[in-house]
Amino acid sequence: MKSAVACDVTGSNFHHTSGLFVGSSGERMLPARFTQCSRAVASSSSAHTAPARLHTSAILHASYRSRKSRVAEKVNVEKRAERERLAALNRPHVVLGNRPGDESKWLNCDLSKIIITEEQILATPLSQPIQSQTQAQGQLELPKFMNYGVGEKEKELLFETLPALTVEATHLRAAGSGQLVPSYMHELSTKADAKELRKASQLATLVDLRNANAGGISYENRKRIVAAFSPPGKDGDTGRPEVQAAILTYQIRNLWNHLSNFKKDIANRRSLRRLVHQRAKILKYLKRVDRDRYDVVLDRLGLEPGSVEGELVV
Structure with missing residues (x-):
């Protein structure tokens, strides 16, 4: 200084x-x-130490873009949920095979017309009266649905042929013993006819499907399915894919009806899932082997392609 x-x-x-x-x-x-x-x-000090002016345009723009993207995302989520809801309404049922509200596809298919249910059995008349040549004492009343695989041939054999042969054998035994008195032969014939009528009525009660359990009804339905879905000239072809798919569809519907009443049956729910995937596997094989047979059997079983193709969530 x-x-x-x-x-x-x-x-x-x-x-x-x-x-x-x-x-x-x-x-x-x-x-x-x-x-x-x-x-x-x-x-000079104010020029250097005063805070600079705060610019908020970039922050506001970023906030606007974020808010706009959130609104767009919410709209897209709502649209996606609506599309999924509409698709679920139109998607075929994985278990039943038909679309919601379209029960006619099942009711009009071959499988529905072949099988019989417990309700149908109980709704039928108690018996069908028939008159046999050897049953002059009265009419034999036969049930409409029979158990143990009794068909038309077996019915004719059990309720017409065998009673007639039994009465004839009684006459032959009487003739062999030398008892040919007309009054005695008439009385013998009357008693033999009454006895055979009583035996046939008891047998008809035993084979009546009304007295069968669920296993007996299932056996009858499986027999009908095998006969209906086997190819011509190959009766009883249980290894055919159409037959296996039909039997599985019948079992699946039975389990579905059971689970509708007993929702806590976890074991059968697993069985239902296994049967659904097994049916899809068989039909997938049939589609790969022969597409025409695949399309035909889907229609006969009352199934939509979407119920057996792609991812199946049971």
């Missing part, structure tokens, strides 16, 4: 203090200089 220097210039006294010259009128110039310096320092 330079020392203060005082000099006299043109009759005026000037003082130099730290490079600042002050005249005789220093009392008036010094405050003005200090004021100017203070203003300059204040303006």
